Amino acid sequence: MNPVEKSIVRDLNLAPNGRLKMDWAREHMPVLNRLRERLSAERPLAGQKVAISLHLEAKTACLAELIRDAGADVAITGSNPLSTQDDIAAALAVSGITVFAKYNPSPEEYKDHLIKTLETKPDLIIDDGGDLVSILHSERPDLLENVKGGCEETTTGILRLRSLEKTDELRFPMVAVNDAYSKFLFDNRYGTGQSVWDGINRTTNLVVAGKTVVVVGYGWCGRGVAMRAKGLGAQVIVTEVDAIKATEAHMDGFIVMPMAEAAKFGDYFVTTTGNKGVISADHFHVMKPGAILANAGHFNVEIDVAALEQMAVSKRVVRKDIEEFLLPDGRKLYLLAEGRLVNLAAGDGHPAEIMDMTFALQALCLLYVHENHDKIGRKVIDVPYQIDEQVARYFLEANGIRIDRLTEEQEKYLASWQL
Template sequence: MSMVRDLSLADEGALKIEFAGRRMPVLQALTERFAETKPFVGHRIAGCLHVTTETANMCKALVAGGAEMALCASNPLSTKDDVAASIQRDIGAEVFAIYGCDRDTFYKQVQGTLAVKPTIVIDDGADLTSTIHNDYTELLGDIVGGTEVTSTGVLRIRNMSNAGVLRYPVFPTNDAATKHLFDNRYGTGQNTIDGILRATNMLLAGSTFVVVGYGWCGRGVAMRARGMGARVIVTEVDPVRALEAVLDGLQVMPIAEAAELGDFFVTVTGNRDAVTLEHMQRMKDGAVIANSGHFDVEIAVEALRGAAVGRRELRPNCVEYRLPNGRAVVLLAEGRLVGQSAAEAHPAEVMDMTFATQSMAVQYLVSNGKKMEPGVHPIPREIENEVATAKLDAYGVRIDELSEGQHQYLNDWRVGT
């Protein structure tokens, strides 16, 4: 039994899904191929993903390929209720996703998805995977494999594998170059800035913008903030990433020092307590804090709420907390993914590559999953190359090919100085 807010919203959602689909040519081509070859007939797919127009187009590809599919949300604030309604009505996947639901309802939605008794698991944050391994072990026998799309989820999956508890093979989609080089950098970079602007309508030019974490997402956020005219400070715990930020021309310092300088703070670490109450107490009056990591643990939100002597909702997704020292900080989107919660997620153009990579990984698992050992496996390079080539074709870009002599040179050891 599906859980959507209102099926009457489906017409509006369908238009948005169609508009996004036009900008996803690689996934569209895969949808046509899957509709002809039907590689997923007999398979049941459970997905825990951001319920957005881009996700809807991947669902369309998988269902076109013959899959029975159930979908739940990977974040209660990223769900688009009209899109959920259209996926349920028009695409034929069973949907369990309602915007703004509480934690108990969120996990009821996860459990509802598992009623499909999946043979394939598509996850974003590993909530579905961990729930299966903790509470639904009877399903493990039928599951041939899974995929995990985000860096935080990949960390959890690797931890499960290292602990010896992961019971089926998983492809870490986030590790694919066709995902993290584009989705994380350009998608997160754009939608984080978009979310901050929608939530605050503040000017970035001339501000001091602190990026907490300089992985691929942090690189993207820093690049876009700098492009908007902000002075960017990076904080890091990894010396190599910190050095890269320095050589990229950015200022690098500890978060305790940056706390006193920033006008905007964005966490993109994939870890907890990147910004603590102590840091927030040192911030300027009116400093804006946002998170662009998958889970709402990067900012010490509960500690902030507990210490605050006043709270005001200034705008949608924009809450001011007054601290005992007389200064206030402004928290966006409850400390959840600001680009998903206050804006509209990643643009379709980058999700085209992510979901094409993911869809082809699912196809590979259907054919090969039973022969693979449980654990985390790199996505085959040929999948990445096929996706990148198709994307270049869509842009009308041609590249060179190696000659026979170049192939021989690359595979020989005898030619030297």
């Protein structure tokens, strides 16, 4: 059975529109294009099966086709029910990649798509949030036999992997791509910072300047969201549980206070923690009328939506991706994208130039696992520095930027303890 016949997508007739989106993204992904030239000639993944669970949109499609061009048989599914774009899924299916994904599937369909992707019996996996790894280790250990290892895209997935590793239950090596230093800088900070506000602004069509934005969590993603909110003219409040990060937020010029206090002031709330219940019923009780709630973490657990629904006397959709909750005292609170990842559920995700670098890390780390899985062992490893630096150098070269190099004398000086 060929990939088109095996695939589960909403409508293959959408493929031409998906291909247009992919062509646009590819034009702005010079690092992946450089890798494609090399890997399509060398075909280092020939004979390998690769299973991918990522946000299924145009930039992801470019990564999937790169891995296919490197010789692999690729099966792909989404990593969030609201981030799959049906035209992209269709375009990939007709291009020879097996796809199990639809926009807004039922929970049962979403789970089934993940399992069907794993039933292709992959040698390597790329995961986003840890769903593939979780299913392999809990429900379908019968599919573990061929898996050499893989890569994880996001903080939430790495937390799950570290938990498996700690209890010695992890069955294969995984590279923590999210923790690459370059990814912290460009993806988590600049990518999330821009794409979150892209999603919020296109969804609400409301001004940010002069408003108060509460950013929950000041990790790399929170830094980006806060920085862009400030640039849009907002007053920014940061809430944190980590004293060092809170100190950094203060030194960066933001107001820092507990969430119980910040809840009284925010016009916009953006969660970026990866933890559950960071905005809860206690906070809803004191929020201003018209407050807008958005989540920028992987799973829809950061805002306690169940508590908000229980408090509300009515709920209605007032605009695409905006739900209005009417509270007993007459206040209205607005939830974006069902509390799911706002930049992808209500937008197109990170800019192409950002994902160009992130997905180059993914591709090179996948090759690293393929070639070194026996040496790595059953553990979570950081991205090797040479891969991190290589991607950064490719980016600089693609943009015509040159940097200095150490002289031989400088290298000797830095390597010596003597003055």
